[in-house]
Amino acid sequence: MADFGLHNYQQEVVERALKGENIIIWLPTGGGKTRAAVYVAKKHLETTPNAKVMVLVNKVHLVDQHYNKEFEPHLGGTFIIKKVSGENKEKDFFGLVVKQSQVVICTAQILYNALINKEEARHVELSDITLLIIDECHHTHKEEAYNKVMRLYVEKKLKGEKPLPQILGLTASPGTGGAKALEKAVEHVLEICANLDSVIVSAKEYASELKEVVPKPRKSFKIVKERLKDPFRDHLISMMNSIHSHMNLPPDFRLKECGTQEYEADVVNLEHRGIQEKNRLLAQCALHLRQYNDALLINDTLRMIDAYRSLEEYYSKKRTNPIDGTDTFLLELFEENQVELKNLAMDSRFDNPKMDELQSTLLQQFGSGVPSRAIIFSKTRKSTHCLKDWVLKNRALQEAGIKADIFIGAGNGNTYMTQNGQAETIRNFRMGSLNLLISTSVAEEGLDIPECNLVVRYGLLTNEIAQQQASGRARAENSQYAVVAQAGGREDRRERINEYLEELTGQAIDRVQTMTPQDFCTKITQLQEMVVTCTKIEQRRQAKKRSRNTASSIQLLCRSCFTPVASGSDIKLVENMYVNVNPDFKKHYTFGDQLTLKRSFEDWEPGCTIGCKICSEKWGFEIKYKKCAILPNLAIKNFVLESPGQERLPVKKWKDVPFTVEEFNFKEYCQEHFLLD
Numbered sequence: 001m002a003d004f005g006l007h008n009y010q011q012e013v014v015e016r017a018l019k020g021e022n023i024i025i026w027l028p029t030g031g032g033k034t035r036a037a038v039y040v041a042k043k044h045l046e047t048t049p050n051a052k053v054m055v056l057v058n059k060v061h062l063v064d065q066h067y068n069k070e071f072e073p074h075l076g077g078t079f080i081i082k083k084v085s086g087e088n089k090e091k092d093f094f095g096l097v098v099k100q101s102q103v104v105i106c107t108a109q110i111l112y113n114a115l116i117n118k119e120e121a122r123h124v125e126l127s128d129i130t131l132l133i134i135d136e137c138h139h140t141h142k143e144e145a146y147n148k149v150m151r152l153y154v155e156k157k158l159k160g161e162k163p164l165p166q167i168l169g170l171t172a173s174p175g176t177g178g179a180k181a182l183e184k185a186v187e188h189v190l191e192i193c194a195n196l197d198s199v200i201v202s203a204k205e206y207a208s209e210l211k212e213v214v215p216k217p218r219k220s221f222k223i224v225k226e227r228l229k230d231p232f233r234d235h236l237i238s239m240m241n242s243i244h245s246h247m248n249l250p251p252d253f254r255l256k257e258c259g260t261q262e263y264e265a266d267v268v269n270l271e272h273r274g275i276q277e278k279n280r281l282l283a284q285c286a287l288h289l290r291q292y293n294d295a296l297l298i299n300d301t302l303r304m305i306d307a308y309r310s311l312e313e314y315y316s317k318k319r320t321n322p323i324d325g326t327d328t329f330l331l332e333l334f335e336e337n338q339v340e341l342k343n344l345a346m347d348s349r350f351d352n353p354k355m356d357e358l359q360s361t362l363l364q365q366f367g368s369g370v371p372s373r374a375i376i377f378s379k380t381r382k383s384t385h386c387l388k389d390w391v392l393k394n395r396a397l398q399e400a401g402i403k404a405d406i407f408i409g410a411g412n413g414n415t416y417m418t419q420n421g422q423a424e425t426i427r428n429f430r431m432g433s434l435n436l437l438i439s440t441s442v443a444e445e446g447l448d449i450p451e452c453n454l455v456v457r458y459g460l461l462t463n464e465i466a467q468q469q470a471s472g473r474a475r476a477e478n479s480q481y482a483v484v485a486q487a488g489g490r491e492d493r494r495e496r497i498n499e500y501l502e503e504l505t506g507q508a509i510d511r512v513q514t515m516t517p518q519d520f521c522t523k524i525t526q527l528q529e530m531v532v533t534c535t536k537i538e539q540r541r542q543a544k545k546r547s548r549n550t551a552s553s554i555q556l557l558c559r560s561c562f563t564p565v566a567s568g569s570d571i572k573l574v575e576n577m578y579v580n581v582n583p584d585f586k587k588h589y590t591f592g593d594q595l596t597l598k599r600s601f602e603d604w605e606p607g608c609t610i611g612c613k614i615c616s617e618k619w620g621f622e623i624k625y626k627k628c629a630i631l632p633n634l635a636i637k638n639f640v641l642e643s644p645g646q647e648r649l650p651v652k653k654w655k656d657v658p659f660t661v662e663e664f665n666f667k668e669y670c671q672e673h674f675l676l677d
Helices: 008-018 033-047 060-075 089-100 108-116 145-159 182-196 207-213 231-246 261-276 280-301 304-316 325-345 353-366 381-393 395-399 419-431 464-471 490-513 517-547 583-588 666-673
Strands: 023-026 053-057 081-084 103-107 131-134 166-171 199-201 218-224 374-377 404-407 436-439 454-458 480-486 555-558 564-567 571-574 577-580 589-594 604-612 618-625 629-634 639-642 648-650
Touching: 008 023, 008 033, 008 199, 008 207, 023 033, 023 182, 033 053, 033 060, 033 131, 033 166, 053 060, 053 108, 060 081, 060 103, 060 419, 081 089, 089 103, 089 108, 103 108, 108 145, 131 145, 145 182, 145 517, 182 199, 182 490, 182 517, 199 490, 218 353, 218 490, 231 280, 231 304, 231 325, 261 280, 261 648, 280 304, 280 325, 280 381, 304 325, 353 374, 353 395, 353 454, 353 480, 381 395, 381 404, 381 436, 404 419, 464 490, 480 490, 564 583, 564 639, 577 618, 583 589, 589 618, 629 666
Parallel strands: 023 166, 023 199, 053 103, 053 131, 081 103, 131 166, 218 480, 374 436, 374 454, 404 436, 454 480
Antiparallel strands: 555 564, 555 639, 571 577, 577 629, 589 604, 604 618, 618 629, 639 648
């Protein structure tokens, strides 16, 4: 193992994997889990006939990182290695790629799609793989892609089907699954072990070496007092109370305190109730109240002007097409108060003390004269942009030499980064042309980020797993992990709970590791059998739900104005998109801007965005399929479903609709619409 430069603790945790056992490696962020996995892969390839190693990741950018930083440098000269993600075309003939390679690095969704796809060029069997490495394997639960893959594995295992691949999971923390008591935490760890059909191993004999190699950063709570006066917040709440009075709240409904996550949940339920009761006044007021509540949450964390701009942006899109008195009231309420809100937002006497504390924390690090790197973890993509704007306009921070940029998730649309953009940002951070990353949780897991002197958690309410991973980014000598929070506030309380849960996770793992092999195997098999049974019951329930209605019996209504615009039978599935194939649908929508996506697709290209002709509600965008068929691609969250009994149902995702959506038949479509023989 010397040629790999493995530490003694890494050699200790891979020992059982080298014997062919299924294991989960539990090491902290920065402990070298991936390097240990590469070593196991190398030995497996050298000693296993017809070996095939599959490396699964849960985020697209980790495909390139694992390929470039670990697997290609150590194995590329000897073995054929391929990387496949949604960003490249190899996914369209993934089965052939797997046959021609010895190591494949891909997202879990791509493997799952290949396992259930029967086309020869795309299909893969679990028996084709001899070693399956699962990065950030604590995500192997519920409906995550990892768990879908492993459910197929477990079903085959319980049926006695062989061969099956060896499993190697990697995690910095399996967490407690929300449990706050030891017995429940143990149950959660066992469930993760059952889902991965693996034992969990950690450094025991060489635990002291691990602590030396991966020292914990110094933790500090930067606690600020609540603002004595907050007239901007008070004014927003008075506007919300005006909406409460106007909307005639149901007598059995009690809203929680404004500016809280609980209030947000309440208004989401109110909107659903308005939809179900065909009460547009209730539904629309609830939607606007959510925007005001978002502004209160922004005001609590960022600048008042950021909160004001969020409302200004929302209402700038609402000024067209008010369709009834509800729209007029809500629009006039904002316009009548807009000047006063802006004036209050610009009043520096009431600035957010959290921002002052954040500035002080950054200046303590960057003003010390020592070259530094730092990461601020924030909750949303919007908040990262606001914080970057603040840093760039803050004279003290600029004079301290802070060079900041955002780092957020990859995806399509203007609010995401491209993979290339992510790679360039990390490269600049590594080279020193940037020294402050302002990031969402995307940088907490897995990313190869240089050692930081300072990590700041700002305005975040997350679990103990995210906390441990964020803390692990502060790996430079004498580094600091800081939490900026209001005294007794939500973030302060959550962070202290997470400290307890981190200890509880360790206790739960210790308990699992001390079980006898027989007791462990018995428990794992029981959990696996229960999961398989529950999955089958849920699948039958969903199938029964979908068979209850024919597609033609379901109407789609615009979610904003409740206008009927389509039938369920108009909807077909193509390339994971749900399109309306009825040419009459075009009369219901207007066109927006040309949509520009940051990647290209083999069979289709995006057209213009589309929205409701009556109320301008965004519905999705047109696509040109195979260079000839113009099809509206719809987001179901922007519609309401109405069943034959006149019951109305809002759904977030197409998988939850109560009818079966048929696959798009391109040949039939062309024959019908282009009069082909």
